[in-house]
Amino acid sequence: MPTYDYECDACGHAMELFQGINDPIVKKCPECKKNKLKRLFGAGAAIMFKGSGFYQTDYRSDGYKKAAKADKKPASDASASSKTESKASKPKKSKSDS
Structure with a gap:
């Protein structure tokens, strides 16, 4: 009411x-x-959506979701390879260096 x-x-x-x-x-x-x-004439009440599920990203198409997953995979592979490269570039200490 x-x-x-x-x-x-x-x-x-x-x-x-x-x-x-x-x-x-x-x-x-x-x-x-x-x-x-x-x-009196009022502005009226605003519509309020409460709870989860009212976001634009909740209604994405399957094609968009597949493309998003494909974009995420190379980024995670690149970060993993950069970690292994940084470990390989460090010289190892030998017992004779101490």
Whole structure:
């Protein structure tokens, strides 16, 4: 059920009223008791998606997922080969060097 903003033209009293969409518009002001209460136009409530699963990446095509996996494999292979190269380039200490 939505919340509506009301304001009285006679006394200026402003209030919010929680009522159903099909409920009649309230016209009598609770402060001054005159029939000058008007419902105001509001911006409305924002739509809020809560929880997981509302991300663009959750709806990717199979082709995109395959391409992403293919891109990840060479990067991991390159990092593994650079580690082995760095170990191979270091000179080993022999007992005679100490």
